[in-house]
Amino acid sequence: MKLNRFIALLSLQLILIISLQAQTDSTLQKKRLKPLVITSTIAYAGSLVALNQLWYADFERESFHFFDDSREWKQVDKAGHAYAAFHINSAGYEALRWAGLSENKSLTYGALSSIVVLSSIEVFDGFSSAYGASYTDLTANTFGTILFYGQKKLWKDIRIQPKFSFHRTDFPNHRPETLGKNLQEELLKDYNGQTYWLSLNLSKFNSFRNFPKWLNLAVGYGAHNMIYATDAGNVEFGLTPKRQYYLAIDFDFSEYKSESSLLNTVLYVLNMVHLPAPALEFSDSKFKFHYIY
Incomplete structure (x- = not known):
């Protein structure tokens, strides 16, 4: 059951900022951005290490593979993936706006952080003998991210x-x-x-x-x-x-x-x-x- 791993990440309100271009923004409050980048990166890396020990250490590693779980649990878990993706995106966007980034950059990097954070779990699953990466999980994650990003782009509101x-x-x-x-x-x-x-x-x-x-x-x-x-x-x-x-x-x-x-x-x-x-x-x-x- 993968959903609890996604909720664990969501509870940390993780943000991964992967471009230094943002530091050219004239409205940027550097005193806020630098600690945000450092703290988020450490939290992200630390959470992956912890998740590896908690969920994957007891299982053998295999070559990367996919597993079709699209018909399991009446797809309630897929709704949970979309929910987690939306709110990780939302948290990332709000944190970046607080740090002084522009609206467009906050939207872009917030969406990117959601995709990177959640996709990394699928990578772990893909190499584990007990699980397997899931196309439908990736689809649900993407849907949740787009639901936030798309509304902000279309209506500038949620x-x-x-x-x-x-x-x-x-x-x-x-x-x-x-x-x-x-x-x-x-x-x-x-x-x-x-x-x-x-x-x-x-x-x-x-x-x-x-x-x-x-x-x-x-x-x-x-x-x-x-x-x-x-x-x-x-x-x-x-x-x-x-x-x-x-x-x-x-x-x-x-x-x-x-x-x-x-x-x-x-x-x-x-x-x-x-x-x-x-x-x-x-x-x-x-x-x-x-x-x-």
Whole structure:
């Protein structure tokens, strides 16, 4: 399960800046950029060393190869890859703007950092006997990066924000080594409890200018009845895997800034999460309303 390695990188808010051309920018605050470059590079290199020891050291190395995991876990993990790529790109962009780079350079290097950081994990996987690089992972990573970069280029703003929510399920009891032995592990490993959202800020579209800026409309995707990666394994166990689709209200904190950097950081992180709210679920050709999901 590769997703937890991507989330580990996302939690570090890594940025890899690979061009010295940026230092010619007249608005550049060099006192901020230099520590940012050094800290990010060290964090990036250190995280790769740590990941190698945690996930790959116990497995033999092979020649580089690909593995087709496109049909596993009802593609919930692919949604997670796109989510991670978007937010690593976002974090890189925000850090570079803080350091004084221009809008265009921050967008370019932020997108490049996301692709380089996440692709490096696929390289590790490709040489490991336990895994294998994945075309669909690379596609999902690219989609998440483009979702951020494209909106900034087209609208100079983010109108569609990927978000994440989680609830505990009973499925880890059947395979705790795979789906998690505690809440922290389940959060990353139990795809049954994960839902990924695209939250639309309608007030940023011309037809909905009078819509409250803090109130969004979100569409979500998840899956259920999975303790094995493939449908065949779950059916053999007696489960019927199913996809779940959601329509819900959501909350947007991106418009609110304060003089407190701590509060702004809290709002930034909070905006990555879909908070509990009323939702309409569609699954098994049936609709179900949740007062709080």
